[in-house]
Amino acid sequence: MPRPRTYKTEAIVLKAARLGEADRLLTMFTPSLGKVRAVARGALRPKSKLAGHLEPFTRASLMLAQGRTLDVVAGAQALEAFPTLRADLERTGLAFYLAELVDRFTAEGQESYPIYALLLEALGWLDKAQKVGLARPAFELQVLRLSGHGPQLSHCLKCRAEIKGAAAFSSASGGALCPICERDAPDARPLSIAARRAMVYLQGSAFSRGARVKVPTAVEREMEGLLQGYIAYVLEQSVKSAIFLERLRREDVSAAAAPNSRPYPEGPA
Template sequence: MALYRTQAIVLRHCNMGEADRIITLLSREYGKIRAVARGVKRPRNRLIGGTQIFTYSEFLIFEGKNLDNISQCEIKESFFKIRDDLEKLTYASYMAELINEFLPEREKNEEVFFLFLKTLHWILKGNDIELIARFFEMKLLLLIGLLPYMESCVYCGGSLEEGEIYFNASMGGAVCSRCFRMGQESMQIERGTLKLMRSLAVIKFEQLALIKTSLNLKQELERVMRSYITYHLEKKLKSLEFLNKVKNKTMT
């Protein structure tokens, strides 16, 4: 039975029997992994700390026939302050679900690993968490080859510099006023929203603080991204319903 080490972030866990849990890991070396943490629900189990949601640890794992088994884990960063803050927890859970849904198992993607790790650090700083979420979505889509097309009309290739602008998830991006009827469910968007999308696709984390935008544009971009992500996943994410409740609570 093979034994291997990997650095990984806990994406999710689910109970298995009375004492065990199946842990879904985003690993640097092997991509998404599912492994069993035996006895982790028992008090004082040595795996409890390192298998908490969002914890970044170094794992020692035995390769199993059906599921691998976690033998040891050493915490590198617990991110416990994210788990202690409902808003941060909810946004991070949404991002973790995105990764879990989009990434196949055992397909290495070191860039996505570092994107999520850095995003967790930025969530800890507590800045504009909604803008961080949009940045994360755009970068994740870029890394997995699903970034929406925004440079010209995705249908005819024409310029978007004049006239009304639309976005169509099924067509894959921005659509001009001449072509928006070609696809179903095109939504009209502000020129500022398109500009914001283009910016988020190319800037680095450190440049996020330079982005100045209105609440209306952020809300419109959220609607655009949700329609696009839902189209590609062909379902709504479970974390979105709870995220909506948390957002509505913070606004009241």
């Protein structure tokens, strides 16, 4: 939809990069205009009225003016800053990753209210939930589904047979393969029954419902490996923040190894 010369919108900041001496180049996601890029002039000056309202993942109310190449932020008021999330390194790392996924999976000006709502729900979860839980795979599977890349997990992608036992996952095929068809897929990786069932559940459930599901750590790791490979395949290059999260985990082995084995609720699997 064409934008008037000045327009008001709510937005979540996906990315804020320094531009020149004191400006900020913002990539934002809006409920009805999709992804918008804009310049916040002087936002890095301490006395700027914009300072503090345009940090990454802040939800803000904005007044924007159309510029020749980029729109310009004329006014900004933070609506939600998610302070608890920001106080925690793991949650902040995850929020950067989720914002980067939204950035990578959407095109500028391509409206998607469901993706906006998903990101807002996930940031609220990271800010409020006692445990991060399965926030990462829940978000990944939802953003894949909403952008038309959801992996097929219930039937073999080659012979269409229903998958019941252990199977394989092939990024190039777009999901699950039965034990017979996987022989012809060089990129196929093992897909356990538990990981497949958890992924089917996460794909078919609202984000917050999926994020609170409990699975053994091994299943979480398996899903993470498969989804990382699949997302990298879909985006044709790995997502930089995922590497940061990996490094963070290696530095915090004790938290990653915490026992976590209550079964997840029965889903549509």
